[in-house]
Amino acid sequence: MKNIEIALVMGDGSAPEMMRVACKIAKIAAVIDGINIQFIKTPMGWGAYQKYGDTLPKKSLEKAMEIGIVFFGAVGDPALDNTIGVEKPEMKPETKVLLALRSQMGLLLNFRPVVYYKELAHLAQVRPERIPEQGIRQIWLRFLLQDSYFGSEDLREQIPPEVRERIGLWRKNVVTGDQLIVSDIAYYTRKVVEKYFRAAFSHARLMKLPLIVIDKANIMARYVFWRKIAERIGKKEFPDVPLSFQYVDAANALLFDPVKLQGVIACGNEHGDILSDGAVAAMGSMGLMCSSAINPDNGKAMFEAGSGTAPTLAGKNIANPLGRILTAAMMLRHIGAPKGAGAIETAVREVLSNGSRTADLFSAKRGDADSIGLGTKEIGELVLDRVLRQR
Numbered sequence: 008m009k010n011i012e013i014a015l016v017m018g019d020g021s022a023p024e025m026m027r028v029a030c031k032i033a034k035i036a037a038v039i040d041g042i043n044i045q046f047i048k049t050p051m052g053w054g055a056y057q058k059y060g061d062t063l064p065k066k067s068l069e070k071a072m073e074i075g076i077v078f079f080g081a082v083g084d085p086a087l088d089n090t091i092g093v094e095k096p097e098m099k100p101e102t103k104v105l106l107a108l109r110s111q112m113g114l115l116l117n118f119r120p121v122v123y124y125k126e127l128a129h130l131a132q133v134r135p136e137r138i139p140e141q142g143i144r145q146i147w148l149r150f151l152l153q154d155s156y157f158g159s160e161d162l163r164e165q166i167p168p169e170v171r172e173r174i175g176l177w178r179k180n181v182v183t184g185d186q187l188i189v190s191d192i193a194y195y196t197r198k199v200v201e202k203y204f205r206a207a208f209s210h211a212r213l214m215k216l217p218l219i220v221i222d223k224a225n226i227m228a229r230y231v232f233w234r235k236i237a238e239r240i241g242k243k244e245f246p247d248v249p250l251s252f253q254y255v256d257a258a259n260a261l262l263f264d265p266v267k268l269q270g271v272i273a274c275g276n277e278h279g280d281i282l283s284d285g286a287v288a289a290m291g292s293m294g295l296m297c298s299s300a301i302n303p304d305n306g307k308a309m310f311e312a313g314s315g316t317a318p319t320l321a322g323k324n325i326a327n328p329l330g331r332i333l334t335a336a337m338m339l340r341h342i343g344a345p346k347g348a349g350a351i352e353t354a355v356r357e358v359l360s361n362g363s364r365t366a367d368l369f370s371a372k373r374g375d376a377d378s379i380g381l382g383t384k385e386i387g388e389l390v391l392d393r394v395l396r397q398r
């Protein structure tokens with residue numbers, strides 16, 4: 008057995024309940040590939056603040072950086088944002104924790120595959136007749152650094168303070184609504200965009216899919232730059248990978264006609280944030296969104312489901328853990344446990360085919376709104392049972 012350490016952030020709200028289930032399944036599935044996962048707790052988020060006075064305790068950050076692989080339950084809680092967060096806006100975990108990890112770990116590539124479950128077709132926003140028998144292959148690959156998320160912070164020092172004020176480059180925790188002008192900087196740099204597109208083309212080639220590049224090159228300079236780099240790298244280095252472009256607004260409309268949006272989809276940080284939620288909701292349920300963020304240079308990675316902390320569900324054993332469980336499968340593939348990963352994915356599919364559902368996966372439209380969903384732990388046990396059968 009090979010030992011692999013993974014930094015574990017249980018997270019806030021209902022995340023810890025879901026993470027407990029996902030960790031148990033991940034640990035058992037990894038054994039199929041001869042891997043013994045050791046989860047090392049690295050507390051972050053409002054929960055960590057309440058214990059250690061910091062949403063990103065130094066020790067946790069150092070340990071996570073050292074290990075280089077993080078399994079991340081979501082952080083954040085509007086109730087605490089509106090209390091402690093008002094006094095200490097710099098502690099808000101979305102920026103202090105999540106963006107810090109992305110930036111310090113160099114997590115450039117954010118994979119968000121959309122998986123369509125026929126059993127859950129009634130939850131999809133797309134009309135069922137628009138989804139072919141064999142399903143849809145749609146892998147969102149969001150550029151996770153730079154852009155409007157990091158621009159102002161990354162470039163602040165290059166702008167003299169008096170100019171910052173004139174152009175309205177305020178730090179977001181001092182913005183009151185009384186300023187005369189407030190701006191954000193969005194930027195891309197050539198080397199990083201080139202690295203991103205090489206990874207995007209390579210992934211498309213590996214998956215035998217076309218590369219679809221999303222942008223707003225009809226309006227914005229950074230997307231003209233983005234498109235030219237994609238064209239150049241495609242032509243020179245990946246002539247075998249079919250390449251096409253979509254403006255972001257058109258791509259948004261195509262979420263509802265997904266046959267026309269099949270491939271690896273390259274999109275900027277902000278576009279990718281918006282479109283990937285839409286894509287998952289269009290094809291199914293947010294509770295099933297899985298996501299990985301990777302540094303292509305050194306393999307550092309963070310695995311985080313997309314469904315947030317759902318604080319209103321906390322402590323009730325009703326939150327849907329399947330997104331976390333599917334995210335654990337992505338993590339297993341990354342650490343060299345592809346059989347375990349496959350076993351988890353098969354298990355989830357089987358459990359859904361059997362009609363097992365958490366409360367969020369019932370649809371009022373079908374008249375089963377009164378059905379009582381399975382609990383977080385209970386659906387986890389069913390998945391685990393199916394994983395065990397595949398050993």
Ligand code: IPM
Pocket residue numbers: 101105280
């Ligand atoms: C996501 C989330 C984050 C983002 C938030 C919580 C900062 O929405 O991972 O998509 O915008 O990137």
Ligand code: MN
Pocket residue numbers: 280281284
């Ligand atoms: Mn998002």
